[in-house]
Amino acid sequence: MDTRRSRQIVIAGAGIAGLTAAIAFAKNGFSVQLFEQAPQLEDAGSGIQLSPNATRVLAHLGVLEHLIPSAVEPRAVVVREARKLRRLAEVPLGSRAEDRWGAPYLVAHRADLQTALLARAKREPDIRLVTGARLADAAFHPRGVTVSIDVAGDVKEAACLLLVGADGVGSTVRNLGTRDAAPNYSGFSAWRSTVRANGPLGQSLLEAMPADCVTVYAHKRFHLVAYPIRGGTAVNLVVIVDAKHAAARPGETGDTEVLARLMRGTAAPLATLAREAAPWSLWPIREVPPDHPWTGGASVALIGDAAHALTPFAAQGAAMAMEDAIMLANLVAATPDDIAGALARYEAVRRPRIKRVEARGRFNHFAWHASGPIALARNLILRGRSGRQLAAELDWLYGFDACQPPKSETKAAPPA
Secondary structure (H helix, E strand, O other), rough: OOOOOOOEEEEEOOOOHHHHHHHHHHOOEEEEEEEEEEOOOOOOOEEEEEEEHHHHHHHHHOOHHHHHHHEEEOOEEEEEEEEOOOEEEEOOHHHHHHHHHOOHHHHHHHHHHHHHHHHHHHHOOOOEEEEEEEEEEEEEEOOOOEEEEEEOOHHHEEEEEEEEOOOOOOOOHHHOOOOOOOOOEEEEEEEEEEEOOOOOHHOOOOOOOOEEEEEEEEEOOOEEEEEEEHHHOOEEEEEEOOOOOOOOOEEEOHHHHHHHOOOOOOOOOHHHHHHHHOOOOOEEEEEEEOOOOOEOOEEEOOOOHHHHHHHHOOHHHHHHHHHHHHHHHHHHHOOOOOOOOHHHHHHHHHHHHHHHHHHHHHHHHHHHOOOHHHHHHHHHHHHHHHHHHHHHOHHHOOOOOOOOOOOOOOOOOOOO
16 A cells, blocks of 8 residues: 555545545545544435535545436426516526536435445545544644543543544534534524425426426515426425524425415425425524635635535535535645645635635625515516526536536646
C-alpha cells in the first residue's frame, strides 16, 4: 500500500454528505473510516430533488446507476398559484435538462438515494463503515487528529490525517473542531407526507399534481411541492410554512388542523389535502450561523448541513452537500502534503457558491409567498417568461461541475 493510501480520513456521519465524501476520498486513494451514530442506516420517508449539478456528481462517482431504477425523471417543474391553480411558469426538464446541463434532473426517495450511495461505498475496499458509533472527543495535533469513538460503551481511538464533519445541523464535529455554534430555528417548518399514487387520493390528485412533473403551489401562507418518487408508485408532498414550531421534535406528527387552517381558501384539491394526506410529519428547519468557520487549521472540515444548513427554497441542500464532498476530496488529493492549504481553498471556493444558492432560496421564498400587489406583479412577470428563459436563469446552478478542479487550481491532480 502506497503512502497516500495509508493515510486515514475519518468521517462523522453516514448520510448523503458522509457517504458521498467517503466514496470520493476512497477513489482518490485514501483509506476512510466512516462512523455513524445511528445503530443502522435509515432515513425518514421523504423525497428529494436532485438537480443536474447533483446527478453529475452521482454519475461521476458511479452511484447514479444504482439510483436510476427507483428514481423518476420529471418532464418539468411547474409553478402554479394555489388559490385557483393557474399556471405561472414552467421550466422544461427531461431530455431538455440533459441536453442543456449535461446531466438529468431526478426526484427520488431519500432512502433510495442513501441505499444507492451505500451500495457504491461497499464496492470500495478502503471504506470501513461503523454504525452505532458516537464521536466522543478529538485531539488535534500537527500531524492530524486522534478521535475517540464510543461504540456501545467501548471507547476506541483512531488516528487520521483529516476529520470530516458530515454529521448534520447539530454537528458534534463543528463544536469540537472549529468553535461552538448552536443551530438556530429558521422560522420555517416543513410538513411532509407520502401517498400511494394508485390509491384513491393519489388518483384524485393527478389532475392538479401530474405524475410527470414537479409542481410548486404558491400561496402567501405556504408553498406546497409535489412530485413522484419510488419509480412513480408514490407522491411526495411537502408544505413549507412560516410558522413557529421551534419546540417541535423533528419528525413528530403534526396537528392536521393547524395545517388545514394554513391551507384554507385554496383550490379544492389543496384545501382538503391537509386532512386527506394525514398523517404529516413536522420538521422545524434549523440553520447554522453563516459566519461560522467550515475548517479548523489542517485537521478538520465541515460539509453539508454541518457547515451551512440551507432552507429548502432552492431545493439544493443535498446537491450542495455532494458538491462539498467531492470538491473537498479532490482538493485534499491534489495537495496531500498541504492539508491546511487544501482546506483554505475548499472554504474559499465553496462559500461564494453557497451564498449565491442562499440568495436564490430567499428570492424563491419571496416570490412563492408573495401577496397583494407583489403577487400580481409576480404573476405577470412569470407568465411573460418562456421556459427557455427560465432555464437559462438556472445555468449557473445546474450547469456547475463540482467534479472538476476550481479554475484557480491549475496544477490540481485529476479529480476522483
